[in-house]
Amino acid sequence: MKLSLFDYNLPRELIAQTPKEPRDVSGLLVYDRKSGKIEHDRFFNLPRYLQPNDVLVFNNTKVFPARLIMQKPTGGKIEIFLLREIKNGLWQCLIGGRIKSTKKLEIRNQKSGQALCGQIIGKVAESVWLIKFNLTGKKFLKFIEKHGETPLPPYIKTKDNKKIRAEYQTIYAKHFGSVAAPTAGFHFTKKLLANLKKKDIAEEFVTLHVGLGTFQPVKVDQIEKHRMHAEFASIDKKTCDFLNAAKKQGRRIIAVGTTTARTLEAATDKNGKLRPIKKEVNIFIYPGYKFKFVDGLVSNFHLPKSTLLMLISAFLGQGKNKNFGIKTMRKIYVTAVRKKYRFYSFGDAMLIE
Numbered sequence: 001m002k003l004s005l006f007d008y009n010l011p012r013e014l015i016a017q018t019p020k021e022p023r024d025v026s027g028l029l030v031y032d033r034k035s036g037k038i039e040h041d042r043f044f045n046l047p048r049y050l051q052p053n054d055v056l057v058f059n060n061t062k063v064f065p066a067r068l069i070m071q072k073p074t075g076g077k078i079e080i081f082l083l084r085e086i087k088n089g090l091w092q093c094l095i096g097g098r099i100k101s102t103k104k105l106e107i108r109n110q111k112s113g114q115a116l117c118g119q120i121i122g123k124v125a126e127s128v129w130l131i132k133f134n135l136t137g138k139k140f141l142k143f144i145e146k147h148g149e150t151p152l153p154p155y156i157k158t159k160d161n162k163k164i165r166a167e168y169q170t171i172y173a174k175h176f177g178s179v180a181a182p183t184a185g186f187h188f189t190k191k192l193l194a195n196l197k198k199k200d201i202a203e204e205f206v207t208l209h210v211g212l213g214t215f216q217p218v219k220v221d222q223i224e225k226h227r228m229h230a231e232f233a234s235i236d237k238k239t240c241d242f243l244n245a246a247k248k249q250g251r252r253i254i255a256v257g258t259t260t261a262r263t264l265e266a267a268t269d270k271n272g273k274l275r276p277i278k279k280e281v282n283i284f285i286y287p288g289y290k291f292k293f294v295d296g297l298v299s300n301f302h303l304p305k306s307t308l309l310m311l312i313s314a315f316l317g318q319g320k321n322k323n324f325g326i327k328t329m330r331k332i333y334v335t336a337v338r339k340k341y342r343f344y345s346f347g348d349a350m351l352i353e
Helices: 043-049 137-147 162-167 183-187 190-198 237-248 258-266 307-316 322-338
Strands: 027-031 038-042 055-059 061-063 067-071 077-087 090-096 104-108 115-125 128-133 175-178 202-208 231-235 253-256 277-281 296-300 349-352
Touching (some): 027 043, 038 043, 043 190, 043 349, 055 258, 067 115, 077 128, 183 296, 190 202, 202 258, 253 258, 258 277, 258 296, 258 307, 296 307, 307 349
Parallel strands (some): 055 202, 055 253, 061 175, 253 296
Antiparallel strands (some): 027 038, 067 077, 077 090, 090 128, 104 115, 202 231, 231 277
């Protein structure tokens, strides 16, 4: 499949820079795969489109201030992007600029004198290095909360600050580890979750720590040649048991976001049974893929030519064919542009049933 199949024209003014307040007043486009019908609504009316006993599955990862500006021994500044902690104090990091192994880097708090020091251990891949830091656990988190920056997507022009950090986080975020937020969850408020519970719609949580790989542009013209970067995912046995039982009872499993969908599909065996996992996953879902566990999907409107848009197209074509899914995606996105839906991280949402 050609990458150009997943391109579309988006007016710049439709790229949302801030979320709606409250979050659940954002727009909601609803697409029924059986009838092909499109409806337009507000996200707080999501319960109208769900059935009693449906199960919503959320990704409870938490975004952290992953961008650090550190100082080299020469006095020069260098950008460090925390990707993943391998073990206590040892991190995989992207480094912007030229650097050598064994170099020592630091950030020093001018008031307290406390410093975060990093020793470059070696290179893992292009631009990816291993760095051993002197601080770990809560001390590390406290330091980077003060001195790090939240790596907002480049299309969001607002600078990192306390307000934007709170906005760029789901209300149920729990497990520290993502460099980007699972944005489909932004639309949920405490009031909406309570209303869903009143309708006997269950909620379950999985974890996928979103890495840069999810958002890196596809650089190959033939999408099948693209390789996803690995990201850490976790689903415990209790969650698997509940979801497997729900699936057996015929209850719909609705994934909130593409990261949740990828986690569930990566953990499902060839017989359609969800298995506990705690490992790196690099599943790439594109048209032609047959979903084994997910029955419905809540999603934002994604960037052209992105792997996220390819997953949406695959889900839309489920049970039919890959060309149908791509054509349907394009139809929906043309409609969303015409109706002036807001796009990307702080934008509006869609429900695919």
